[in-house]
Structure formats: C-alpha cells, structure tokens
C-alpha cells in the first residue's frame with residue numbers, strides 16, 4: 001500500500017516487457033500467476049471464475065487485475081497467444097523435504113510465516129487483525145492452499161495448453177475450504193504441539209472478511225484438485241521453518257541449505 005509505483009513498475013511494466021520479448025521470439029504460451037485478490041471484496045461465496053473482478057482492496061491485487069486485462073487484450077489482438085491465468089487463493093506450506101520454502105528473513109506480513117516466527121520464539125505474539133468480522137468467530141476467513149498443490153496446478157495448466165488452444169483461460173486454484181484465523185492457530189498448535197500467544201487487534205487496512213474458492217472448473221477442465229490438508233500445510237511449513245530458522249542465509253550454520261552449499 002505504501003509504495004504503489006514499485007508494485008506497478010515491477011509487476012505491470014515487467015509483464016509488458018515479458019510479453020513483448022516473448023512475441024518477438026515467436027513464443028506465445030504463458031501461465032500467469034494471478035491471485036484471488038482480483039475478485040476484491042466478494043459479493044458471493046464460494047467464488048467462481050465468473051465472479052466480477054476489479055473491485056480491489058489493495059495495490060498488489062490491482063496489478064494482478066490490470067495484468068489480466070492486458071492479457072485479455074493481447075490474446076484478442078493476436079490469436080497465437082495461448083494463456084492460462086491461475087488465480088491462487090492463499091498459498092502456504094513448503095516442500096515436504098524442508099529444503100525449499102518461503103524465506104522468513106525478508107519483510108513479510110502473511111499469517112503462516114508470522115505464526116511460525118512466534119512459535120520459534122522470534123516474535124512475542126501474533127496480532128490477529130480484527131475480531132469483529134461477520135464470520136462465525138469474528139476473525140478473517142481465507143482459503144489456504146499448499147504450494148505443492150499449486151505446483152501440480154501449473155503442471156496441469158501446461159498440459160492443457162499443450163493439448164488445446166485456449167487463447168486465454170482463467171482458473172481458481174484453492175482448497176475450497178474457508179479457515180478462520182483462530183481455526184488456523186488451533187490447527188498449527190495441534191500439528192506442532194506449540195502454543196501460539198495472540199492478541200486481537202484492529203482490522204488491517206485493505207483486508208476483507210471472508211473469501212474461499214469454488215474450484216469445480218479446475219477439476220473439470222484441468223483434472224486438478226487440491227490434495228493437501230491444512231494440517232499438511234502447517235506440518236511442511238514448520239519443518240522448513242525449523243530446519244531453516246534464518247531462511248536461505250548462506251552463512252547460517254543451522255541452515256540445512258547453508259550446510260549443503262558448503263559440501
């Protein structure tokens with residue numbers, strides 16, 4: 001929210017440059033990483049791909065929305081383009097080896113890495129942003145999906161693009177399950193055996209109450225469904241986090257990845 005031009009420059013100018021370079025080399029096949037944020041504050045749940053887009057609550061989401069619009073124009077103007085846009089819901093988790101995951105050393109504000117930092121003792125407690133939403137327990141509801149399921153979704157999209165000319169097709173990739181922040185904490189505590197202290201704070205600017213996906217179209221057209229549970233997501237993220245408490249920092253002696261680099 002604080003640096004809109006950085007987001008626009010990086011995401012939109014970057015996407016335009018990529019499209020130009022691809023076309024100049026005769027490459028017209030693309031899988032775009034979009035986001036459920038393109039739906040904005042949803043008017044109906046679960047969200048299908050036909051739900052209107054554009055009523056966005058944050059800059060990052062707006063860049064994803066604008067890029068989807070650019071892709072639509074580009075695909076309409078040149079029939080050789082064959083594009084899939086995957087609208088991820090909330091990707092979390094890590095590779096089950098514990099060797100590949102989200103680097104917690106960079107700036108972050110997402111729920112999963114924050115909870116893990118609290119569980120590690122690196123942060124004193126979790127701030128829950130809003131306990132007064134119109135949801136069963138008052139906390140925000142999201143559709144968390146394992147990153148390995150998303151990876152499978154990409155493979156399914158590539159196979160589809162190779163077998164059929166779609167021009168431009170969008171798919172939701174989510175678990176289809178809505179989970180509140182309090183339910184998330186309970187699951188994390190059950191999986192790790194570690195208590196996560198929290199306080200309920202004011203709502204975060206740009207947040208919405210509730211969103212979760214209808215993924216029937218991805219199932220029908222790509223043969224894809226999410227297989228991992230929230231327990232799996234917490235287990236795999238925790239394994240990555242405990243094996244690499246300082247992320248990919250190469251001089252970190254406790255990092256598995258750091259050790260592997262030196263052998």
Ligand SMILES: CC(=O)N[C@H]1[C@@H](OP(=O)(O)OP(=O)(O)OC[C@H]2O[C@@H](n3ccc(=O)[nH]c3=O)[C@H](O)[C@@H]2O)O[C@H](CO)[C@H](O)[C@@H]1O
Nearest residue numbers: 037060090091109110111114127128129140141181206207
């Ligand atoms: C406003 C914002 O940054 N939105 C981004 C965030 O969506 P989300 O806000 O959906 O993801 P998130 O992981 O930041 O938050 C998930 C839920 O946990 C809540 N929560 C989160 C952190 C925390 O310390 N305490 C807490 O209560 C939050 O209010 C929400 O209800 O991530 C998405 C990718 O996954 C997209 O990048 C979204 O644009």
